[in-house]
Amino acid sequence: MAPASLIDTDSKFDPDDLELRDAVRSFCDNRFRPGVSEWYETGEFPVREAARELGGLGVLGMHLTGYGCAGSSAMAYGLACLELEAVDSGLRSLVSVQGSLAMFAIWKWGSEEQKAHWLPRMARGEAIGCFGLTEPDFGSNPGGMRTFARRDGDDWVLNGNKMWITNGSVADVAIVWAQTSPQGDASGIRGFVVPTDTAGFSAPQIKHKLSLRASVTSELVLDEVRLPAAAVLPGAAGLRGPLTCLNEARFGIVFGALGAARDCLETTIRYSREREVFGRPLAGYQLTQAKLADMTLELEKGMLLAIRLGELKDGGGLKPEQISLGKLNSTREALEIARGCRTILGAAGITGEFPVMRHANNLESVLTYEGTSEIHQLSIARAITGHAAFN
């Protein structure tokens, strides 16, 4: 029996959601799984082709409505993230950034013109988006950002640097968050829709990563980038703008990281049944069984939490600290599962022949991006103690 079906979590899902999940799974197995190990090793991921394929399937911005988006449930989006990340966290990152960060920002905070111009093309994967919030010196504390938008007549002029931006170098449009208040008030933070061919915009790719190698990560450099008044996202003011988007993406990670864990566990169970040690299968040893049982338990517990958060999100009442519970648990336990699986695979576990080390390395990033584990601990603890340990 597969580790992810021991408590029949499938029976918790709507049949429509399961159909979409199965479609993503079979699409990913067919189109992405065969090439992913090679992409990871070479660090060359064909983002444009992948985006068009995913757009054709309907995954990009799938939980948004209108503008060519599929309008699925949040649960279906979570399940899609799970299947994508079962192949590679980089693939899921592409979809998260496109759908939950870039498209969502426009869909939630944008003008009708911005939506009509960008969303249909982004849903089809013909235009790629990125999301610039983090800066070299501001990660967990984005409110201190130095990127500044200066008013010049009706225009805005942006200067600054953004860091660790997924899809930055291949994006057609960047959602850039910038401070407009000379005093640095967080309420002065605004979002801008920046076509990447605007003069003064550049996005050098970050090389030599040892994690998320099947994903493009970049720096954004904004040097006197002049934008018309219509480039600002009219609905967003203050940190709430970008943080609302991050909560969308984090929700996807709650499910996604469990996909990576499932792939590690399924791979390892298969391996342990075939691999003979001292003349009998590794799967038959008590120490191996204890590891497999514990990891299965964590995967199932993680699924139950994810499903509960999916129910809350589809019910319209998912709170940030609830997302923090899921993001913290899924990434932390997935990483533990990947490492545990690696010990069962032995030396074979460090090769590209098996996905386990790749997942483990990816999960090191997933653990800290979109809010580090520590920030999520603080968010949870703030909710239960009433004391904020950070601003």
Added chain:
Amino acid sequence: MKIITLVKQVPDTWSERRLDPETGRVDRAVSEAVIDEISERAIEAALALKDADKSTTVTLLTMGPAGALDALRKGLSMGADDAVHIRDDALQGADVTITSRVIAAALLRRPWDLVIAGNESTDGRGGVLPAMLAERLGVASATGLDSFELTGGAAGGDLVGRRSADGVDEVLRLGFPSVVSITERMPDARFPNFRGILGAKKKPVEVLTAADLGLTDLHPAVSVVSVAERPPRQAGTRIIDDGSAAAALADFFASRRLI
């Protein structure tokens, strides 16, 4: 152009498949039922024509138990417009004589220009249904096509198909209405996208019984007398290489008169 694509649900080729020794029919309990891959290719061929000419309609037609609706839904999610499901317990275990009568009767109920079918199903493997349908309907037929294209429209146009057999490449031309069957050399089926999957449930599926088709007197031309399972395989010979494997292998082959 109006196209009808024949669809069959079969036991999954990749899982265990067996016959029920009592009835001689497929034991549906032991394997998952899936749309036959060749049916998916036939749907793809029809949808490719629809892609090229938006006025083309694609109707799916299957004969099978209630669960066969899943196969139709798969095809509808790929992009077919509607479906006909012939569902009747009296048709369980039908042979090709009955099946061809029933499907021919269903085809007579609506106008069409082209019927596309797979060349043979992966379970029954009769491979004669398309030709039998054409014969019953009195229309042209070309079977086992590796590719085909349309020249001109349904009115006055032709279908030009290619097939190869025994080292010969044939080019066939036929008018409409006609029945063709295609081989695995035709393109792979497209993946249904989300819009297709969610939209498929709203597409109409007409359910018909044999009585609806005016068929009451259905008798198989061939009846299965008995079905016996093949004896289980004997354990193979295991050769351990302790330096003598080459000689042992050679002896093994020699014992089978292979060398």
